[in-house]
Amino acid sequence: MISLYDLLRASNGQLYGDPAAQLFTDFCLDPQQAREGLLYVALRTSQVDTHHYIEEAIQNGVSGVICVGPPGCDTTGVSVLMVRDTVEALMSWAQFALGKMKVRRIVVSGSSAKSLTAAAITRVLATRYRVHQGNLDDDGRLSLALSMAHLSSEYDYVVMKLEITQPDDMRQMVETLQPDIGIITNIDCVHRSSFASCQQYREDYYALVDYLRSPDALLILNNDDEATREMLTRAKGRVRTIGIDVFGADMMMYNLKPGLDRTGFDLRYEERYLGRWSPVVGKQHLYSLLAALTIGVQVGIPLEDALKALTELPYLPGRMNPLNGRSGAMLIDDTYKAGVASTMMALDWLNYVRMDGQRIIFVMGDIDHLGKNSQYAHRSIGLRAAEVADVIVTQGAQAALVGRAAIDQGKDINAVRTTYSVQDAVAVLDDLKLNENDIVLIKGGESVRMEEVVRALLADPADARLLVRQQKTAKSVSLPSRPLHPAWLEIDREAFAGNVRVIRQLLPPEVTLMAVVKANAYGHGAIMAARIALLNGAGYLAVANIAEALTLRDAGIEAPILVLSYTPASAVRQAVQQNITVTVFDLELARMYDRAARDVGGQLKYHVKLDTGMGRLGVLPADTVAMFRHLHALKHVALEGIMTHFSAADTDPAHTQTQLETFKNLVRMLRAGGFQFKYVHAANSAAVLRSPDYFFNMVRPGLVLYGLTPETMTLPAGLRPLLTWKTTVLQVKLLPAGHPVGYGNTYITRGPERIAILPVGYADGLRRAPATWREVLINGQRVPLVGRVSMEKCAVNVTDIDVSAGDEVVLLGKQGSDEITPEEVAGWLGTSNYEVVTTIMPYLAR
Numbered sequence: 104m105i106s107l108y109d110l111l112r113a114s115n116g117q118l119y120g121d122p123a124a125q126l127f128t129d130f131c132l133d134p135q136q137a138r139e140g141l142l143y144v145a146l147r148t149s150q151v152d153t154h155h156y157i158e159e160a161i162q163n164g165v166s167g168v169i170c171v172g173p174p175g176c177d178t179t180g181v182s183v184l185m186v187r188d189t190v191e192a193l194m195s196w197a198q199f200a201l202g203k204m205k206v207r208r209i210v211v212s213g214s215s216a217k218s219l220t221a222a223a224i225t226r227v228l229a230t231r232y233r234v235h236q237g238n239l240d241d242d243g244r245l246s247l248a249l250s251m252a253h254l255s256s257e258y259d260y261v262v263m264k265l266e267i268t269q270p271d272d273m274r275q276m277v278e279t280l281q282p283d284i285g286i287i288t289n290i291d292c293v294h295r296s297s298f299a300s301c302q303q304y305r306e307d308y309y310a311l312v313d314y315l316r317s318p319d320a321l322l323i324l325n326n327d328d329e330a331t332r333e334m335l336t337r338a339k340g341r342v343r344t345i346g347i348d349v350f351g352a353d354m355m356m357y358n359l360k361p362g363l364d365r366t367g368f369d370l371r372y373e374e375r376y377l378g379r380w381s382p383v384v385g386k387q388h389l390y391s392l393l394a395a396l397t398i399g400v401q402v403g404i405p406l407e408d409a410l411k412a413l414t415e416l417p418y419l420p421g422r423m424n425p426l427n428g429r430s431g432a433m434l435i436d437d438t439y440k441a442g443v444a445s446t447m448m449a450l451d452w453l454n455y456v457r458m459d460g461q462r463i464i465f466v467m468g469d470i471d472h473l474g475k476n477s478q479y480a481h482r483s484i485g486l487r488a489a490e491v492a493d494v495i496v497t498q499g500a501q502a503a504l505v506g507r508a509a510i511d512q513g514k515d516i517n518a519v520r521t522t523y524s525v526q527d528a529v530a531v532l533d534d535l536k537l538n539e540n541d542i543v544l545i546k547g548g549e550s551v552r553m554e555e556v557v558r559a560l561l562a563d564p565a566d567a568r569l570l571v572r573q574q575k576t577a578k579s580v581s582l583p584s585r586p587l588h589p590a591w592l593e594i595d596r597e598a599f600a601g602n603v604r605v606i607r608q609l610l611p612p613e614v615t616l617m618a619v620v621k622a623n624a625y626g627h628g629a630i631m632a633a634r635i636a637l638l639n640g641a642g643y644l645a646v647a648n649i650a651e652a653l654t655l656r657d658a659g660i661e662a663p664i665l666v667l668s669y670t671p672a673s674a675v676r677q678a679v680q681q682n683i684t685v686t687v688f689d690l691e692l693a694r695m696y697d698r699a700a701r702d703v704g705g706q707l708k709y710h711v712k713l714d715t716g717m718g719r720l721g722v723l724p725a726d727t728v729a730m731f732r733h734l735h736a737l738k739h740v741a742l743e744g745i746m747t748h749f750s751a752a753d754t755d756p757a758h759t760q761t762q763l764e765t766f767k768n769l770v771r772m773l774r775a776g777g778f779q780f781k782y783v784h785a786a787n788s789a790a791v792l793r794s795p796d797y798f799f800n801m802v803r804p805g806l807v808l809y810g811l812t813p814e815t816m817t818l819p820a821g822l823r824p825l826l827t828w829k830t831t832v833l834q835v836k837l838l839p840a841g842h843p844v845g846y847g848n849t850y851i852t853r854g855p856e857r858i859a860i861l862p863v864g865y866a867d868g869l870r871r872a873p874a875t876w877r878e879v880l881i882n883g884q885r886v887p888l889v890g891r892v893s894m895e896k897c898a899v900n901v902t903d904i905d906v907s908a909g910d911e912v913v914l915l916g917k918q919g920s921d922e923i924t925p926e927e928v929a930g931w932l933g934t935s936n937y938e939v940v941t942t943i944m945p946y947l948a949r
């Protein structure tokens with residue numbers, strides 16, 4: 104039970120309006136699960152703001168609300184408590200609640216396996232005592248505080264997990280929770296980016312070591328982990344160590360018999376030796392058992408009883424769980440929350456249990472929160488994965504480095520598959536034709552939701568209930584973490600994959616889809632776009648220049664690539680060696696390529712471009728036949744295709760039709776003259792949408808793949824834009840009437856006006872002149888830009904809406920029910936949607 108007055112006293116909060124209910128049965132974070140008796144918790148942190156759900160929670164019947172600002176809706180009949188910071192208030196309340204009970208407190212900390220450790224301890228202690236299992240599903244302070252709702256004086260022990268996410272967390276938490284027993288499972292030196300160094304991260308754990316100095320306190324340390332072993336020298340209270348295979352630990356396992364769904368072991372404790380097994384796999388999880396056994400013997404539980412208790416453990420989703428996959432494959436679901444050390448241990452385990460003839464497939468998604476350590480960490484995993492796994496499938500931009508490192512290590516490029524979405528990862532796994540000889544290990548950080556990959560691979564869909572994150576929690580309403588640059592782009596990769604598939608379905612199977620990814624994939628990110636396009640039905644890529652083609656090759660993309668524009672002869676060596684196709688638009692160029700290719704000792708593939716009415720690059724119809732006559736003689740270049748480009752497929756169907764006829768006639772004549780073309784192509788996005796007449800056997804759309812609309816046309820169903828350009832409000836100020844805003848005093852406030860400053864300017868691609876961006880979205884509403892756009896700042900007038908510093912701003916894309924499209928911005932700027940998206944600076948995080 105939660106008492107309103109306990110909360111009020113502990114949190115130093117204030118009642119808002121008249122109190123109603125004084126006791127609540129539990130907390131509630133999800134407004135949809137709100138009902139009578141519950142206290143709705145509204146959060147406002149750097150990651151989430153759930154205050155706008157208060158009204159819904161009240162409508163659904165909650166009896167109370169705790170929040171930081173006025174609730175902003177009718178609260179009659181509901182007790183409302185306002186506090187400075189909800190999480191802090193609840194932590195103070197947890198401290199208060201714990202203080203009222205005589206329950207012994209056990210805290211589990213460390214970089215990995217905290218949940219299993221807490222579960223194992225609970226299991227062992229429950230053979231004799233009443234144990235309250237605190238936060239099981241989540242490690243944060245909030246869930247810790249919330250889990251005290253059901254604590255009562257009936258319990259002998261409470262087991263809590265502590266996660267430290269920033270410096271000084273541990274000190275604050277031990278002061279609040281005042282533990283009697285503490286465990287540090289291990290310390291992963293590839294730590295969160297919120298710590299300056301491994302040293303600082305380690306140092307934080309010392310707060311627990313220092314706190315547990317009284318003679319009846321107990322500290323359990325992992326003897327096999329260098330960082331925790333070092334703590335022994337500073338520990339003043341009672342300490343017990345745990346370890347595997349290395350003598351010296353108080354409680355030691357050896358003679359491990361790892362299996363696919365259980366682990367056998369021998370145990371040594373005070374000159375006693377016992378054998379047993381437990382249904383856990385992975386070395387990191389065995390330390391959990393050792394910690395539980397140690398606590399058990401310390402509180403008088405016979406070792407045999409404790410060992411027996413550990414043959415049954417509750418099922419924890421997403422932690423090295425064997426599940427039945429399609430076609431008899433075995434899935435190891437480790438999708439809860441990957442860290443570097445736990446990933447390495449999981450790979451070690453795989454290496455140990457694999458049998459001859461088995462195929463090991465390692466599926467890895469991005470690990471979260473690693474900051475500047477991220478690249479190094481993902482690469483290290485790649486090096487180990489190259490040794491253990493037969494096939495590596497990655498999902499996400501950071502995990503792509505796992506694959507890259509494996510290739511650098513000598514792994515066959517075909518054994519490494521890089522994807523950027525759940526859908527694509529599943530498609531790749533389909534392609535691998537899973538069978539009963541496969542073991543598939545699936546790992547990743549919380550944000551990549553790799554449990555969705557597991558779900559797609561399950562033999563029995565009913566097993567989905569065994570997956571992690573199946574319930575809504577605070578996480579499901581949290582905002583994504585923000586990159587360091589103050590303005591950034593969010594790219595909806597699933598939408599891109601979907602768009603490519605929609606276009607692919609418009610085409611007969613014999614027509615090759617050449618995905619145009621020039622100009623950094625129209626500003627969306629070329630490598631990501633190229634990979635997704637290829638996974639979803641593209642057979643060829645097109646870029647504007649050889650540098651772009653080489654960037655794709657560097658990323659390990661092996662599909663054919665056509666350079667649409669000019670390629671200098673000096674680049675022919677690279678083009679030949681890296682299988683890049685070039686465009687020829689006059690005879691001299693063809694001859695130059697021929698000589699260069701001869702020098703390199705290879706053959707250069709090329710397509711000839713005809714100018715059928717665009718007046719840009721290409722051979723004019725009158726010169727075509729004459730030029731082709733000379734091409735026969737060139738032996739070091741290989742003619743692969745012929746193409747033309749439409750100047751107004753979007754706006755001038757008649758002209759396009761004439762271009763089409765000209766092109767068809769020329770192709771017919773050339774064929775009659777003995778030329779063969781593997782590819783004949785003309786259609787850009789607008790032509791693809793217009794008619795199959797323009798398809799030939801290859802099409803080259805760009806724009807529509809990104810969900811953008813050719814002028815005067817409408818998009819087919821299923822195509823959607825994927826780019827959102829965001830920033831946040833830096834400052835909000837009230838200016839008096841007559842006050843200038845921005846350089847040149849071009850805007851003067853007309854009355855008292857509230858002005859918000861945004862950290863984005865023309866250096867980021869937010870145009871200043873001659874016409875500027877007109878509006879942005881904040882809290883779902885449109886607000887006008889005022890004054891001149893600066894290099895990296897601009898101002899908007901927010902007089903009419905409720906805005907505070909830190910609020911998210913959308914420059915391009917959807918927010919709430921409104922949307923600013925590239926087409927609309929193109930109207931403001933007097934340009935096309937193409938220019939709007941391609942002039943957003945490439946250095947902004949995507």
Ligand SMILES: *Cc1c(COP(=O)(O)O)cnc(C)c1O
Nearest residue numbers: 619667748787788803804805806
């Ligand atoms: C850019 C380009 C395309 C793609 O045009 P969209 O209108 O974006 O579909 C096709 N062909 C050539 C030669 C191009 O330069």
